[in-house]
Amino acid sequence: MADQSDLPAGARAQDAAVVVSLSEYKRSLDPVPVTFHRRELDAILWIYGRMVGEGEWKDYAIDHLKDRAVFSIFKRSGEMPLFRVEKNPKLAGKQGAYSVISTNGMIIKRGHELQQVLKVFDKALKLID
Template sequence: MHLPPNATPFERPLEQVAFHRTELSVILSLYGRMVAAGEWRDYGISHQRDVAVFSVFRRTAEVPLYRIEKRPKLRNKQGIYAVIGTGGQVLKRGSELRAVLRVLERKLIRAVDLD
C-alpha cells in the first residue's frame, strides 16, 4: 500500500480481507449444487480486517450451517482456508480452496444418493 508521506491515519484506506473472484466462483459453484439438492437456501458474505467469511444457511433466520473462512495470516501455519461447522468445530483446513471444500462435497453425494 503506497500512501502520500503526509497522509494522516484517518486518510488511510481500511484494509480488509476479501474473497477473490476465482475463489467466489469455486464457492458459488458448490453453493449452486447444494441449493439444487435442496440442502442450502441462503448465504451471507462478510469481509473484515483479518478474515473473509462465506456463511451458508438452511433457512435465513438460523445460525449458519457452515462457514468458509479465508484467513491470510494463517497461510504459513494451518492454511489460509477453513470450513467450520455449526458448533464451531473446524471440519477441514488447508491452503487449497478446492481441497478444503471437498468435505462439503461429500455431503452433496449423500444428499443425492438414491439408496
C-alpha cells in the same frame, strides 16, 4: 506578514510536514478488509449452487472483516449458519488460510488450497441434532 514563513523559529523547510493524500491516510488508519478473490468466490458459489439445487441450502452471507473473509451458508435465513468457509491470511503459513467450520465452531477441514478444503462438501454432510 505574507512574506514570513509559517515555520517555527529555527526550523528549515526540509523539516516541514509533508502533504499526504487523505485516501492514503485513511488506508493507513483503517486497513483494507480481507476479501475473497473472484476465483475463490466462483469455487464457493459453484458448490453453493449445487447444494441449493439439491435443496440442502437456502441462503448465504459474505462478510469481509479486517482479519478474515467469511462465507456463511444457511438452511434458513433466520438461523445460525450451517457452515462457514473462512479465509484467514494470518494462518496461510501455518495450517492454511482456508477452513470450513460447522455450526458449533468445530473446524471440519483446513488447508492451503481452497479447492482441497471445499472437497469436504463432495461427501453428503448432514447436521446431527
